Amino acid sequence: VKEFSDLALRRGFIYPSCEIYGGVAGFYDYGPLGTLLKRNWENLWRTFFMGLDSNFFEIQTCDIMASSVFEASGHIKNFNDPLINCLKCGKRLRPDHLLEERGIQAEGLTLPELDSRIAEAKIDCPYCKGTLSQTRLFNMMFDVKIGASEGEIGYLRPETAQGAYVSFKRLFEVCRNQLPLGLAILGRAYRNEISPRQGFYRLRELNQAELQIFFDPETVGHHKDWDSVKDTRLKTFSVKDREHGEVEERTCEETGLPQFYAYHLAKIQEFYLDVLRVPKSHFRFRELSDEEKAFYNKVHWDVEVCVDSLGGFKELGGLHYRTDHDLKGHQAVSKESMEVNIEGKKFVPHVLELSFGIDRNFWAMMDLAYDVEKERTVMRFPDSIAPYRIAVFPLMKKDGLYEKAWDIYQQLRSKYVCDFDEKGSIGKRYRRHDEIGTPYCVTVDYQTLNDDTVTLRFRDSMEQVRVKGNEIQERVV
Ligand code: GAP
Numbered sequence: 001v002k003e004f005s006d007l008a009l010r011r012g013f014i015y016p017s018c019e020i021y022g023g024v025a026g027f028y029d030y031g032p033l034g035t036l037l038k039r040n041w042e043n044l045w046r047t048f049f050m051g052l053d054s055n056f057f058e059i060q061t062c063d064i065m066a067s068s069v070f071e072a073s074g075h076i077k078n079f080n081d082p083l084i085n086c087l088k089c090g091k092r093l094r095p096d097h098l099l100e101e102r103g104i105q106a107e108g109l110t111l112p113e114l115d116s117r118i119a120e121a122k123i124d125c126p127y128c129k130g131t132l133s134q135t136r137l138f139n140m141m142f143d144v145k146i147g148a149s150e151g152e153i154g155y156l157r158p159e160t161a162q163g164a165y166v167s168f169k170r171l172f173e174v175c176r177n178q179l180p181l182g183l184a185i186l187g188r189a190y191r192n193e194i195s196p197r198q199g200f201y202r203l204r205e206l207n208q209a210e211l212q213i214f215f216d217p218e219t220v221g222h223h224k225d226w227d228s229v230k231d232t233r234l235k236t237f238s239v240k241d242r243e244h245g246e247v248e249e250r251t252c253e254e255t256g257l258p259q260f261y262a263y264h265l266a267k268i269q270e271f272y273l274d275v276l277r278v279p280k281s282h283f284r285f286r287e288l289s290d291e292e293k294a295f296y297n298k299v300h301w302d303v304e305v306c307v308d309s310l311g312g313f314k315e316l317g318g319l320h321y322r323t324d325h326d327l328k329g330h331q332a333v334s335k336e337s338m339e340v341n342i343e344g345k346k347f348v349p350h351v352l353e354l355s356f357g358i359d360r361n362f363w364a365m366m367d368l369a370y371d372v373e374k375e376r377t378v379m380r381f382p383d384s385i386a387p388y389r390i391a392v393f394p395l396m397k398k399d400g401l402y403e404k405a406w407d408i409y410q411q412l413r414s415k416y417v418c419d420f421d422e423k424g425s426i427g428k429r430y431r432r433h434d435e436i437g438t439p440y441c442v443t444v445d446y447q448t449l450n451d452d453t454v455t456l457r458f459r460d461s462m463e464q465v466r467v468k469g470n471e472i473q474e475r476v477v
Helices: 002-010 032-050 067-073 095-101 111-120 162-166 168-174 259-275 325-334 358-369 401-413 426-435 446-451 469-476
Strands: 014-016 028-030 056-058 064-066 080-085 136-139 143-145 153-156 181-190 205-215 233-237 248-251 283-287 299-307 312-323 340-342 345-347 350-357 370-372 377-379 390-394 418-420 440-444 453-458 464-468
Touching: 002 014, 002 358, 002 370, 028 032, 032 056, 032 181, 032 205, 032 259, 032 358, 064 067, 064 162, 067 153, 067 162, 067 325, 080 095, 080 111, 095 111, 162 168, 162 181, 162 205, 162 325, 168 181, 205 358, 233 259, 259 283, 259 299, 259 312, 259 350, 283 312, 299 358, 312 325, 312 358, 325 350, 350 358, 358 370, 377 426, 390 401, 390 426, 401 418, 401 440, 401 446, 401 469, 426 440, 440 469, 446 453, 453 469, 464 469
Parallel strands: 056 181, 233 283, 390 418, 390 440
Antiparallel strands: 014 028, 064 153, 080 136, 143 153, 181 205, 205 350, 233 248, 283 299, 299 312, 312 350, 340 345, 370 377, 440 453, 453 464
């Protein structure tokens, strides 16, 4: 795990923000390779999910929103984590995490229950052994002062979702009054996590890719493309399955979930298995119990991927049936009607939310790709995720090889993100690019000057073939 994290840092995929000042837990920056990888993941997500329906669109909305938004959404009241502090050193801690670290189940416990479990297990401060306080609730939103006037408080959004809800009525009209309507937002969200100790997993400034699908609640039992997925076998880990610890494969039909919900489970699984190439053994949907569900959800299954460096299956996303919770909340607080009128039928739409943490997906892609062989470390990214698709090397900087390689690089660059690497031996250059997951390397040597052929080297097999310069593109698709 350490070597893997070191690679991510050393090659500048990600690194702690404000590092020269010691950094602040839960804040990370993306370097050049990390930015390329993250962008590739986001673009795959866009292409796949925006392609599900011609009435799905991407929008961009503000990170800072008025406090009324979160009064209406319920975040001011409910977006809390339990907090305990050490009466000796003052450290602030999560009592549920302290219990779970000792194998004691803490999900869904009330504050007094948390206190009694902490007392029963005789847990004291992990830093100084001091006595712990009673548990209280801590709201996880970051508040901000807006403008110069006193009193005007806003919040950094804790989820991208609200941007789509508050403008739903306008966008419904803009998008020609049709349902289902999908509004996607990719962007930052902010959560003042109490003790983000798991490195890159629990961030305070995070990135989300969320798609809000507004639909007529009477149609939740149907989906127009149901036949294309109804026999798809989903890897499900239901609340019941969890009693015996076994993941079950069920067809969409066998899940018994409404078609509109199960269809999107199938599409999410397709995205992970076919687009991101996550091995089937490393993927599952986990159903959340009533105690575990987010306060706005009626049906809630998480998307989980096995991430070795984080210790096993981890939540990377979720499919949330939020009903009319948010639109009704905004209707009540703003006094603006959220009703639509479709051919004389008036109703407040329901929302199905596909929600993904981009940073956690990024880390999972890194983790799954990481492989150490006898002579090399190699990141086996799928081509579509790899930061660079092709690297071009001149064997030497002299005798016209550099210029020839540069020409080839310029041609390839118009189609792919490419690197040009002229430093060190060819062997070292191959190793460097194996380590950052470049699937193809092209070497220009003296033979190139005679017959226009180059060496094309494949990352995974390390096979090298001689191809014409103008055939490279055919070989790397
Ligand atoms: N709009 C719904 C929503 O925000 P969530 O389960 O709270 O739901 C969605 O968050 C996803 O965002 C999670 O599945 C996870 O991947 C990511 N996420 C949530 N909190 C995070 C954190 N502190 N750090 C990194 N990613 C986080």
